[in-house]
Each structure stands twice: as structure tokens, then as C-alpha cells.
Amino acid sequence: MPNKSRRISIIGVSLVMLMSVIFTACSNNKGEPSTAPSSSAPSSSAEPSPSSSDSGSAAPSAGLPSKFDPPIQLTTAMANYSYTKFSDGETTDNNVYTNYIKDTYGIEVKAIWDVPFEQYEQKVNLMIASGEMPDFLAVSPSQFKQLYDAGSIADLTDIYEKYASDQTREIMDLAGAEVLESAKMKGRLMSIPWTGVAKEGVSILWIRKDWFEKFNLSAPQSMADVLKIAETFATQDPDGNGKPDTFGLGLYKELSENAMVGFLNGFHAYRDIWIKDADGKLVSGDIQPEMKTALAELQALYKNGWIDKEFGVKDIQKLEESIASGKVGMFFGNMGSAAAPLQQLTPENEWLPFAVPSVDSEPAKLQIPLNIFNYYWVVNKNAKHPEAIFPIIQTWLDMFYYNTSDELYTQYNYDSEQDIAHWMNAPIKIYKNKRAENHLAEIEVLNGGKDKTSLTPEQRNNLAGMEKYLAGDKKYWNVYYQDGPESSGKIAVEYLEKDMYQPTQFTGTPTPAMLQKKANLDKIRDQMILKVILGGSLDEFDKFVEQWKKLGGDEITAEVNEWFASTK
């Protein structure tokens, strides 16, 4: 099995990969696979030694096509955040990434346009409408379906088999089997999913440390504890100003965000996803009785004045103001809440992360959508070298995830001195979880088990922060509680190990009835949620369920189950 041994040696390259291995249950690699990687990996002047690959030979990593000579040209479309991403003289078509890809793989990437993410889907539609299509680009699920129906995109099944690197496959596996599955049409792989980090985007309960200590609290073991803490924070004057001006739990008007969803998940209630019922049929989480229970608790919180009476009209900015001004000491956030916004809001106050507890003995499951970052990468059917996308993907992985050199980090990822986010220029990106990995790798070094050089620059940076925190520089608390021994990173590991997820069971493109009726069903759901919390009768929920079914919910459920049956 040459393939397998090759895989083992690649895995050995970095500890990051070690973690992937653990999670993909290749436990036989746990030992001490290989030496630390050479931190002098690829230099920008680019000898074609792209990946931080094992042998140090010039050969591209597993399966990648060899360098194109003469160079080929590929067009694409870019979506970006509005942030400085070029150094002087660079452009979309001439930057560290395009140059690296050209020098290393003989591929020139040209972007026909570049647009902020908010307008990306719109702009792709306009482009498609005008009959234009670059060689490869990211498209939304419905655009993917349309392009497939129109026969405009290339079948990637065979070239994926032949050319995708092991690291790329690894990331697809980690994202969840259903993700790659969702990129297939009639059994053929028609796109590469832009994998996301849904499993690390789930809720974490954050509690202010000084309040936590003031009342001698212990880690919440159940939702009942959470409610109890909420009561304490709202009624026991945690800020000691003698006024009842604090709230028990932070909420704001976006019901789809963790602040609300985390709470619901603690009660096994799931908003806006499809779950399997006892008979193995798919049902909407919105109409399950658990939702009613969770809402009843929120209603009680509201009635007692333990949550902000005005949360229903406040946006996140207002919640952040409440946190910053010391009125809120507990909320459901995400694994990165300490870095942003808490570090900016309360630089002096530390916050503790906790796993979302459950209402009963059954552990809570955190809902996750289909684990893609909104898009699929598709290749134009007329592209001469569809396989060229794999070296481009590999470049991203090498530079963004697996690089251990500080110099390359500054050059290709983020230049903190000049504040340039070079990584945004990568023509193809796919994401992977890294909080759990970072945590484990950093902890291992922190405990003296490993050498610093095995870490990626980001991990080293975090490690340095933790060391400063432990040395008494408290302003690094955010790093400590995201990566340290009792951090959200540790919870990320726990979530993964115990598989505490409730993924949506519907991963197809929107059904006809969804397109027509879901917007309205969502509206009446959110109206009902607010009505109940604000003190309406709990019968509102039952009324809603009835209405939901009548106004298209049943129809959608039937379609969803039809789809479900077709995937078996």
C-alpha cells in the first residue's frame, strides 16, 4: 500500500495533521511519526517545492499534476472582504499568490473581477446571465444546481481521484461525508465544496470570570444551572452598584445567531434545520415540542426581567454595549468570542468558556448546517486543464494551514507590521477546523512535550500569548481562554470527541415549495417566538405549528423526505 505509507509520512509533517489523524480514527499513527518539518520550506522565489512535503524533493505532493510548461492560464472570479490585501504595486492578478502559483506550478490565474462577499452571488448571476464564465469559480448551491442543469460545468469525478492531494481529501473527510456527497449530482462529483468550519462555529457559553468567582459558582452542568446563574446575575447585583441594572443572559434580535440558538440547543430544540424523528423521517426542528419547552423558559426569564426587555429590537451592537458596560455577564457566543468582541469590550475582565449544557441526562447536541462556506468550487466545462485547480488548492493549504515558517507567514498569510492580509489573495480557499488542533498542539508544547518549531506561526503566536498570561500579563486572557488548558479550544475537542452535533439532515438544494413558501413560514415562526417570549400564551406555539403545516410546511416536509429517500 504505497499510498498509505505516503500518507503516513505526510501526516508526520506536522502536529496539525496528527490531530486530523486522531479524528479520522487512523489511530495507528499516534506514536511519533516523524521529525519536525524543515521550517525553511518553500521560499517565495519558489523553487518548485510547494508543499511542506516530506522528502524535501521538488516533486509536488501526492497526485498533483506536474508543473505546466509552457504555463497555462486560468480565469476566475474573486470574492473578498474589504481589507488591505496588497503590498505596494500588487494587483488582483499580480500578487504573492498568483506569482507563487505561476512559478511553482506553471499556472497563471487571472481574475475577471473581484467583489465584496455581500454582492458576490448577485454578480455571479449577472455574469452567468451575460453568458460568461471563467475557468473556475465559487458558486452558491442554487447556482451550482443551475449550472449543472445547463451542462456548463466539468465532471470532476475522475480528476479528483487522480489529482487531489491527500491533504485535500483529508479536509473533505473532516468536513463530514455529507459535504462531498452534496457536491455530487447523480453520483458524479461536479464541484469541490468550499468546506467550512461549522463544527467550530457552534455555541459556547461564556461567563464573566469576576462574577463567576464572586458568587462561588461552579461550571454549569445543566440548563437548570444556567437559569440559576441567570437569576443570580440579574438579582444579586453582581456589579455591586446597589441597582438592579444587570441582566442574566445576553440576547438580541437576530434569532438565528448563537445567542439564541445555543440556548435552544440546550433544550434539544433546533431552529431552522431538519432532523430525523423516531420513525426515521425528516422533520423540521422548528415545530418540535422541545421548542415549546425552551420558549417557556425564555418567557419566564423575560417575565422576571432577567433578560433585557428590549432585546427584541436591539441589534448585536447594542448587546455588545451592554456587555462592555458591565450589564451582561453570560451569553451564548462562539469559540472565538474571547478574541472578538470580548477582548475589545472588556479588556480588563476575563471570561470563562463552558460547553453548552443539557436540560436532561442526554448531552446537548449543537445544531450545524451543511458544513460548507456558502459555496462550491466549479470548473467550466470548456476549461482545458480542470486538474489545475488542485495545485491551486494545495497552495492555499500549504501557505495557510501547514506552513511553519514565520517568514512565509508574513509573506503569504498576514503581515502584522504593515497590516496586510495576504491570505485573501489565494484564488481557491477551503476551510478546515483548527481550534481543536491548535489547542492540542499548543498545550503539548506548553507542557513541555514538544518543541516550538513544530508549531505553525499562528500557534506559536498563541503560545506566546499564553505564556505571557501565565507570567502575569492578564491582557492576554483572550488567548488563554481560547487555546489554554481550560479554553474554548478544549471544548472544541470535547465536542468533536463526543460528537455533540446535530447536523441538518437536509443537504439538498432548496425544494420548489421552499422557494415559494419558506420565507413566509420563517416569518410566522419568528413572530411566534417573540410573541411567546414576550409573554404570549404558550398556545401560540401550537397555533403556529398548525399554521405552519397548513401554509406549506407539510408540502415542504414531503419534498424533503422525497429527497431523503432519493439519497439512500
Place this chain on the structure above:
Amino acid sequence: MVFLSSLGGERLRSRFRLELPLHMMLLPGVIIVFIYHYLPMGGIIMAFENYVPTKGMFGSPWVGWDNFTYFFSLPDTHQVIRNTVVIAVLKIVFGLIVTIGMTLLLNEISKVWFKRSVQTLVYIPHFLSWIILGGILIDMLSPSEGIVNKVITGLGFGEIFFLGDNGWFPFTLVVSDIWKEFGFSTIVYLAALTSINPALYESAAIDGASHWRRMLHITLPGMLPIIVLMVTLSLGSVLNAGFEQVYVLLSPQVYESGDIIDTMVYRMGLQQMQYSAATAIGLFKSITSFLLIGTSYWLAYRFANYRIF
């Protein structure tokens, strides 16, 4: 007969010669408008098909009136249309009253520096986006801490949840919209005032007419053509209640009174880019506007022999 008709031809020709420069003046504008506005109107057919970008405007399946029946069959359409019309009409009516009132008050100011400063200051909010103003409004109107409610409770009334109460929400939208826009709208009327002949004021003053009467009999009539024009044009927005503002301030709590056509279309769009449904709804709005403006144009012409534009 021959003589007469050739004379007519002569007159026509000379008239054409006379009007030719007028046509020439219009020509560049007509060409640009034709290319960039009339050609794209072909896209209105999307309202009658199930538009799919990959199939193109002329290759997408034809669905007839389906998009319209779909829109009108949605359970909340009627409520949403009612909300839209109520909010839009209140904005038009009260906006007009406040703007004209402001113009008249400004017109009574004789200190030039004061007049100029006021004009400049009231014009500022127009340039701030609703995203910014929204945050400020949430603060100002908060029942527990907002300054407005402090005043209200100070006067002995109960606090009002302006943004969270279905009874108050449309009112809040109307007032805050007027606050943002009245200064800018005043500009047109102030310009209209400049065309009033001051000799009229002078002779009225000599006749001993009071300031009040001068305003009533000279200023207002002088503004009348512009007022009529602005009212007519604003009829075109009876189904536009102001997307950006409502979008920023809306929450599920006040869907009942604050959800408007545009926010509904926006939420539908989130499911997928529903170009066809959006085009159909847009066409419905256009036709309504056209009928309202056309009718008022025709009525003014028919009964007052006045062409509004």
C-alpha cells in the same frame, strides 16, 4: 383648394423649421434614455417566466401570470401591502406639511446668517445612512434609558416602546423619516420661492396687508406649481415605504405593522435570487405608480387646463 392646402403645407413646413431646434435639443437625451432605459425594459418579461440565469431571459420557461398569483396568494401579502401604503402615505402627507411649514418659517427669517445656518444644519441628516441613524434611534427611543422616554415620563406619561410596539412602530418610522429628509426636501421649495416677484410683496405691504396675508396670498400661491408637482411625483412612491429605513429598524416583534413589500421581497430573495417574483412585484408597483401619476396628470389637465409637467 390646391392653394389652401399648399399654404397649409407651407405652414407645416415653417412650423417644422421652427420646432426643429427643439427636437435637436432633445435628441441626445432621447438616445441615451432609449438605450439605457427602454432596451432593458425588455427584461420585464421576466415577470412572466421562471427566470433562470443559465437559461437566459429568452430561454427561461414561460409561466404567464403565475408570479403574480403567487405574490397575491401569499398569506401575508395583504397585510404587507396595507402596511406599505399606510406608512408611505403618512410619510408623504406629513412630510409635505412639515416641509412646506419649514419653508414658510424660514422665509420669515430676515437675518441672513441665521437662515443660512439653519438651512445647512437641517440638511445634514439626509447624508447619514440609516445604519448609522438606526443605532442612534435605538438609543434615543429606548423605553428604559432613551432621552425621549425620559421626557415623556417626566411629563407624567407612561413610557412608550416606539420600536417594539405595533401601535407605535409606523408612527416612529414616519417621524424619523421626516426628521432625516425634511431639510433636504425644503431646498426645492426655497428655490421655488426665488421666482416670486418681490414687487408683489412690496405693493402688498403698501396696501397694508399683514405678514400672514402676504404669506397666504403671495408666498403659497407662488409655491403652488412646485407643490402640485411634488405631490404628483410622490404618488409614485405610494408602494415604496423606504426599504433601508424599515430594514434597519424592523424586528419580528413588529412584523405585524412594519413589514413592507420591499422587506418581504428581500426575505424571499434570501432563499434564492428570485428574479422573476421580484420583477413581477416591481411591475405591480410600477403600474400602480403609473396609474396614480397618470390620473392626476390627466385630472389637472382636464379640469384646470394645467399640465403638471
Place this chain on the structure above:
Amino acid sequence: MVERATWSRKLFLNFNYALLAFISFLCLFPIVQMIAISFSSGTAVASGRVTIFPVEFTTDAYRYVLRNKAFMDAVWVSVERVLLGCSLQMLLLVLIAYPLSKEVSAFRHRTLYVWFFMITILFSGGLVPTYLVIKNTGLLDSIWALVIPGAVPVFSVVLMLNFFRSLPKEMGEAAFIDGAGHWTTLIKIYIPLSKPGIATLLLFSVVGHWNSWFDGIIYMNSPSNYPLQSYLQSIVLMKQDSSALSVLDQSILANLSDRTLKSAQIGLGAFPILLVYPFLQKYFMKGIVLGSVKE
């Protein structure tokens, strides 16, 4: 002419001054707060402590913005757009409004033309076909895509023709009898007499071009060609999809969405346009028309 103010007139005037001063204050508040925020520290802003005075005064945001090349580039694109766009609009504006201001007796087809233009503010083909036309006429990714499609400001045309109509008719007729053609009449008589109207509509034109953002994002292929408001929009509206990003990326974005920075950029973006008004204001003062019309 001296008039003796009555008691009630005095009362009214005092009341009027007070009321207008109060109203002005209400309108001033948001911008004062925005400026205060732009000069305050991020933490002070985040905790909602800034009302009308800066808290923990700092000019960091401005220094950042003025160093930021993207911002300054966008300013220049906007300036270019305003210069080109407004010249073109004003030219077409008077050219169109003049014929349309004629009575049917003087220009038989006027009503047809009026509705030809009016229809375009009522009906629109929507984004997709407009995009296709702009693409096929080769304007895509050039400043002309922001200038030419909207070159005829129909709303302003309708206002302008009303301003033209309010000019004393005798003047135009007199000129005509003196042998002047339509072109001469328009240039020598109508335009000079309509300065307040033109100033108003020029203001609308400048404001319109300065504030548009959507067309910039849709028709330009690269953010480096965005006009200022498109650039600001892409920052202000930026969603923080924090779940997908690393610790580091998150703090980058948090940095960007910093309200201090946003306020500074929005403030700087609005500043030039706020200056335009006082400048044009002198044309709104009374009596300009009179000077030449007085019999």
C-alpha cells in the same frame, strides 16, 4: 421700506427663531455624535459611553484612514465621477427641460416627449437586463458606466421645466421677435434667469452622484475602481461571518468593523458634500430673478 412690527409679529418672530434653532439642534445631534465617536477610543465607543463629546480622545482613526490608500483612491474616483457625471447631467438637463417647458401650441410633441421620459422613472427592466446593456455597449468597468446610463435626470428635468415655465413668458417671446432662435434664447435668457433652479438641481446632481454606491459595486470589476460610497458600503455592511474564521482573522475583522474607524470614514465621506451646500446657497437667496425682470 420700514415697517413697524406689531406685538404679535414680534412674538411670532421670537418663537420662530427659537423653534428653528431647536430643530437645527435636533438635526445636528447625529453628526455631532458621529464625530465624537470618530475621535473616541474603541472601548469607550463599544460600551456606549460616547454621546456628544469624545471619550478618551484619539485621532488614530483619522490617521489610519488618511494613510489608507484604498480610501484616498476611492475619493478620487468619486471626484472624477461627480465632475463628469454632473457636467453631463446639467447639460442634458437644460437641453431637455427647455423644449419641454414650451406650451403644446409652440411645440406639438412636447407631451409625447414628457411621457417618454417620465415612463423611465416609473418602469424599469431591473438589474439583469440593464447590466447586459451596459456590458454590450462596452461601458463595463469604466467610469462611464457610472455616468452615462443615468445621464438624464428625469426627476430634475421635470422640476427644471417647471422653473423655466415660471419665467415671465414675455421675455422669451421678446427675444424671439428680435430674431433670436431657440438656442440663443435658451443660452442668453433662460439659463441666466434660472440660476436658483439650476443651482438646486446641480446640488441634487452632485449629491446623487456622490451618494450612489450600488452601481459602483456592480459595474466595476475591481474594488480599486470603486467610488467612495461603494467602498464605504463594502466596509459598513460587511457581515462578520466570524464562525468561519480563525482567531486572527476575527480580530482583523473586528478591527475593521470598529465603529470609530467607520465613523471617521463615513464622516470624511460626507464632509465634501456638506461643503457644497453653503457654497451653492447664495444662489437660493431671493431677488436674483428680479434684477433682470423688473419692468
